[in-house]
Every structure is written in C-alpha cells, then in structure tokens.
Amino acid sequence: MGYFNVMKKHLKFLIVLLLGTMLLVACSEDSEDTDGNDESENTTDSNDTETENDAADEGSETDVPNVEVSEEEKVAADEVVLVVNGEEVLGEAYNTSYIDTKSYLAQNGQDTSDLDMLKEQALASLKSQTLLAQDAEAKGIEVTETDIDEAIEQTKSQFETQEEFETALEQLSYTEEKFRSVLRTQLLQQYYIEEEIGEIxxxxxxxxxxxxxxxxxxxxxxxxxxxxxxxxxxxxxxxxTQEAFLAEIEQLREEADIEERI
Structure with missing residues (x-):
C-alpha cells in the first residue's frame, strides 16, 4: 500500500480518536492489511494486485479533508471567551474547540462555510467541556499525566515513525501539547461516564x-x-450511554451560570 494511503488511514484514526471514539482495533486491522501488501511485492502478479487494491482503497475511502482555520476565525489566546460558574475560559481553549468542530463537520461531509454556526457549536462544546471538568473535579474524578502519557504512546504505536505522527498532528493544526489537552478531555469524559453512569x-x-x-x-x-x-x-x-451522558451535561448547563464574552 502506498505511503499516502497509509498516512491517510492513520490520520483518519487520529481524527476519530480526537473526537472521542477509540478505534484501535480498526486501525490494527489497517496495519495488518499493510503488512500483507508488503509481503506481496515479490512477484509481478502480486504487484498488479497490490496496485488494484490501492486503487480500490482510494475509491472506497472518504478523503481526510484538509481543514484550514483563518486568523479571522481565531481569537487571541489570552482573551476571555466564556465565564462558567466564575471560571474564565480563554481563547486558546476556544481555538482548539473550533478546530475540533470544523474538523468533525468536514470529516462528515457537512458545510463549514457558516462561520457563525461554527462559532456557536465551538462555544457550546467548550461550555460542556468546562462543566464536565468542574463537576469531575468536585467528584474527585481526575486524569493523571501518566494516563495521558500512556494514551499518547498507544496512539503513536499506530504510526510507523515519530515523523508520521507529527505530520498527522500538523494536518489537524495540533501541537503535541494541544494533543495532550484534547486527550485529557477525552479521558476525563471516559472516566466520568464510568463513574457516574456505570453499566448500561x-x-x-x-x-x-x-x-x-x-x-x-x-x-x-x-x-x-x-x-x-x-x-x-x-x-x-x-x-x-451517550444519551445518559448528554442528560448529565444538560443538567449541569441548566444549573450553571454562563456568560459569553465573544
């Protein structure tokens, strides 16, 4: 399988991970497919088959969109965008939420040209994240640096090299530091569901x-x-589980004091 096909699959995995859906099994299957194709390079007939398989993959997969965020869409990193129960939320967190929102919509083939809609959804997501973090802290639910380190290593293991991993992050407009922040949110959501919702x-x-x-x-x-x-x-x-989790967040919203600053 060609390099760009492999990178595209890895990038799709990373997008799904960042959106809170852990599909390590699916990505492992992708790796097995890659290994199988490498072994088939010994004969001309196998190479022909490999080329056909690559073409089929390209035709059947949804291309990972190249999401760009203009300076107009961003806010200053230190600007207060929300005040949630007295806690100030800064532009740096908003910009990350905005990128996540735009990436999600683009990945699902939805229109991303309405900047007001993107802003509204990014703010809504940021409110939920902040309320979740506040309630989790109040209930003693926490994510440790070790938890994040392990999640990062698990993610990196899906890539052939560190360079491929960094390239995937760049295509999502993420630094590794921002990636850690997103992973913290995803792990916190997972732990919160385990503690507050339990078995379904x-x-x-x-x-x-x-x-x-x-x-x-x-x-x-x-x-x-x-x-x-x-x-x-x-x-x-x-x-x-999702329905129960959203109900928890909605209850927190109803009880919260939230002020938008942008």
Missing part, C-alpha cells in the same frame, strides 16, 4: 426492536439475529 442494561425488547429496524433496511440480506446480537447490543449500549 440492554433488554431483549430493545434488541428485538433494533433488529426489526435492521431487517426493514436490509430486507432478505439481513443476517439472523443471533449472528449480530453482540453488535446490536453494543450499538444500543453506546446509544444509551
């Missing part, structure tokens, strides 16, 4: 309802329920 129960009725929707979409091609039950239960668990 999935009922047989929920599984059957979900499977009926799957059957409606796939028709005769739908696999038997028992073949996909683990995946269905996992999807329902994720959905219910």
């Amino acid at each position: 129960e999935v009922t047989d009725a929920e599984v059957e309802e979900y499977y009926e929707l799957l059957q409606q979409q796939m028709g005769e091609e739908a696999p038997a329920l028992e073949e996909v039950r683990p995946q269905v239960e996992s999807q329902i668990t994720q959905s219910k």
